[in-house]
Amino acid sequence: MIKNIKDIALLQGVVIIYTISGIMSKKASASGDSLVRFCIFLGLDLMFLGIYAILWQQMIKRFELSVAYANRAMAILWSMIWAAVFFHDDITVKNIIGVLLVAAGTLIINTA
Numbered sequence: 001m002i003k004n005i006k007d008i009a010l011l012q013g014v015v016i017i018y019t020i021s022g023i024m025s026k027k028a029s030a031s032g033d034s035l036v037r038f039c040i041f042l043g044l045d046l047m048f049l050g051i052y053a054i055l056w057q058q059m060i061k062r063f064e065l066s067v068a069y070a071n072r073a074m075a076i077l078w079s080m081i082w083a084a085v086f087f088h089d090d091i092t093v094k095n096i097i098g099v100l101l102v103a104a105g106t107l108i109i110n111t112a
Contacts, residue, residue, distance in 0.1 A: 008071070011059055014052065015072055015078060020048050021052060023082050025045045026087065076102050
């Protein structure tokens, strides 16, 4: 069980690192004919995934598996935020309702 807000923030920090790799992946796919740009973003994607993998292993040692994976679902929130900020995607009412449902489930797991 998660003991305090600091633990939740730590776990969310790892999830944020995971979602940043998705940004790098999308940037790599949108690099067009620029092989250098593609390689830079692909390298950054792999770097963030490597960092995430190492940190995630530490998280699943530290927390109950059900709690860790419930918090990982918050990647939906972070991905939606990054999509709006970096790619100017629209956030719809359905998006917000979906994220609120996921957040409510995560909150229930964290306080159980």
